[in-house]
Amino acid sequence: MSTTDIKQVVKERYGQAALRVKNGGSSCCGASPRVGRGCDPITSNLYDAAQGEQVPEEAMLASLGCGNPTALAHLNAGEVVLDLGSGGGIDVLLSAKRVGPTGKAYGLDMTDEMLALANENKRKAGAENVEFLRGEIEHIPLPDNSVDVIISNCVINLSADKGQVLREAFRVLKPGGRFAVSDVVTRGEISPAIRQSVLLWVGCVAGALEDVEYRDKLAAAGFEQIDIEPMRIYRAEDARELLYAEGIDVPILEAGMQGRYNVLFLCTGNSARSIMAEAILNFKGRPNFTAYSAGSHTTGAVRREALGQLEVARVPTQGLRSKSWHEFSQSNSPKLDFVFTVCDNAAKEVCPVWPGQPMTAHWGAADPAAVRGSKEDVERAFRDAFFILDRRISLFLCIPFKTLDSLALKKELDNIAQTMTPVTNDR
Numbered sequence: 001m002s003t004t005d006i007k008q009v010v011k012e013r014y015g016q017a018a019l020r021v022k023n024g025g026s027s028c029c030g031a032s033p034r035v036g037r038g039c040d041p042i043t044s045n046l047y048d049a050a051q052g053e054q055v056p057e058e059a060m061l062a063s064l065g066c067g068n069p070t071a072l073a074h075l076n077a078g079e080v081v082l083d084l085g086s087g088g089g090i091d092v093l094l095s096a097k098r099v100g101p102t103g104k105a106y107g108l109d110m111t112d113e114m115l116a117l118a119n120e121n122k123r124k125a126g127a128e129n130v131e132f133l134r135g136e137i138e139h140i141p142l143p144d145n146s147v148d149v150i151i152s153n154c155v156i157n158l159s160a161d162k163g164q165v166l167r168e169a170f171r172v173l174k175p176g177g178r179f180a181v182s183d184v185v186t187r188g189e190i191s192p193a194i195r196q197s198v199l200l201w202v203g204c205v206a207g208a209l210e211d212v213e214y215r216d217k218l219a220a221a222g223f224e225q226i227d228i229e230p231m232r233i234y235r236a237e238d239a240r241e242l243l244y245a246e247g248i249d250v251p252i253l254e255a256g257m258q259g260r261y262n263v264l265f266l267c268t269g270n271s272a273r274s275i276m277a278e279a280i281l282n283f284k285g286r287p288n289f290t291a292y293s294a295g296s297h298t299t300g301a302v303r304r305e306a307l308g309q310l311e312v313a314r315v316p317t318q319g320l321r322s323k324s325w326h327e328f329s330q331s332n333s334p335k336l337d338f339v340f341t342v343c344d345n346a347a348k349e350v351c352p353v354w355p356g357q358p359m360t361a362h363w364g365a366a367d368p369a370a371v372r373g374s375k376e377d378v379e380r381a382f383r384d385a386f387f388i389l390d391r392r393i394s395l396f397l398c399i400p401f402k403t404l405d406s407l408a409l410k411k412e413l414d415n416i417a418q419t420m421t422p423v424t425n426d427r
């Protein structure tokens with residue numbers, strides 16, 4: 001599909017959605033949703049009741065986003081906010097309340113019917129610090145350095161030239177400006193069947209970038225301190241109905257996705273060892289492995305020395321943060337294939353035990369964060385931990401996963417722990 005074709009299809013679909021809302025229906029093609037609820041698992045339950053009360057019902061009914069960017073962005077009174085692809089205006093109206101009468105909220109959209117709906121919602125809301133602009137997010141009709149915060153909700157995915165959108169966003173942001181966007185990203189290959197589906201493109205799925213690609217494009221546009229925070233994680237089965245309706249064979253799709261493995265590195269503080277392991281595996285194992293890390297008693301901060309070791313090895317460190325293991329036991333958490341504990345039993349550290357199905361192994365390593373002594377001693381301990389983890393992860397990536405049964409695989413994983421004895425710090 002050419003860029004012009006995509007724009008035309010997107011305009012038609014969203015134009016129809018706007019007209020349905022205007023005529024007293026919902027933005028969905030099927031049954032009417034309740035207020036505050038979207039049409040499908042992606043657009044459902046994005047806003048809380050308090051937010052629902054701040055905007056006209058039609059704005060809520062027209063909500064077609066996949067997140068809540070106003071919850072991600074910190075907005076101050078007097079700031080200028082721009083919403084890329086503002087639709088019925090829900091995020092613009094919510095932002096306008098937060099920046100107050102001394103601030104301003106712009107919405108930009110290319111679909112006339114959506115702009116008409118948004119202006120009607122603005123009138124109903126009595127919002128005076130709001131302006132809806134007609135135009136394309138690839139060519140933002142605002143001057144350079146004129147916006148404090150850009151938000152967007154499930155729109156950049158729809159563009160066939162995401163790099164151009166991000167460059168434009170960077171251009172209009174003031175120095176130090178912020179960019180808080182909800183979008184769909186994919187993990188793993190998207191099959192040609194999905195890529196070719198117009199409906200899935202319009203639904204933000206077929207045009208979605210891989211998480212790493214999104215990050216790379218943001219960096220190329222000039223953005224710094226990039227952080228991607230998973231709000232909801234969907235697997236093929238979540239989209240089963242939608243995919244079947246499009247004639248896509250879900251079992252085949254799922255089989256194609258089986259090359260993807262989710263790995264959690266677990267220790268106590270999640271400040272050093274597990275953090276380094278997460279970053280190393282994400283770097284060396286992509287696109288087939290996605291790594292996470294967590295702690296049972298998090299320190300809440302990542303050790304500077306751990307980041308230093310990663311930077312020396314040119315392993316990306318963006319977005320690393322100390323996380324509780326509770327984050328990974330929620331119903332919408334990623335389904336884990338492997339959990340590796342990296343705490344040091346030999347040093348009498350109590351290792352958390354992960355319940356459930358994933359394959360587990362213990363890859364104990366001495367805790368560099370526990371080392372007291374000179375700066376050199378501490379640096380050496382972090383370097384040792386990095387090398388052990390890096391070596392083990394390299395061995396892990398050599399395992400012929402598809403040819404081993406689970407017993408043989410478990411043996412391989414346990415062997416990895418023994419190939420290198422954790423270095424002790426009493427040297």
Ligand SMILES: C[S@@+](CC[C@H](N)C(=O)[O-])C[C@H]1O[C@@H](n2cnc3c(N)ncnc32)[C@H](O)[C@@H]1O
Pocket residue numbers: 010011014062063064065066084085086087088089090091108109110111114135136137138152153154155158159
């Ligand atoms: C998925 S809806 C999201 C609307 C709104 N952000 C929300 O959360 O309800 C996508 C909106 O982006 C607009 N849009 C899509 N591509 C665009 C582009 N290239 N330039 C401007 N607007 C675009 C569509 O017209 C539509 O209103």
